[in-house]
Amino acid sequence: MKSENYSLMNLEKLNIQEEMNYSCDTMLHIYPTVNMDYSVLTDREKSILDKVIMKFSAYRAKDIVEYMHKEKAYTETRPGEIIPFSLAKEIRKF
16 A cells, blocks of 8 residues: 555544555555544534435445545545645535
8 A cells, every 4th residue: 555545644633544445455444543632623613524424324335435536626636646635625514
């Protein structure tokens, strides 16, 4: 797995495991962190997380990848290129 993929996961206190998917590709899986202190999040941030959880809770990894690959941030960058945060404003509504 490319090292830049790991830099995306360089966030404090995340429980991240490297795993192989169904087609033997390496992927990073983010698991819930035990005893995580969510009090640092604002009500707005919690609301956003709740919406994301509701939208994607029944999705499989493959479904999420397919959904993500339709986003402007993905379609307008070349493979291996870092996606600029400015494209976060272009995420489709759900």
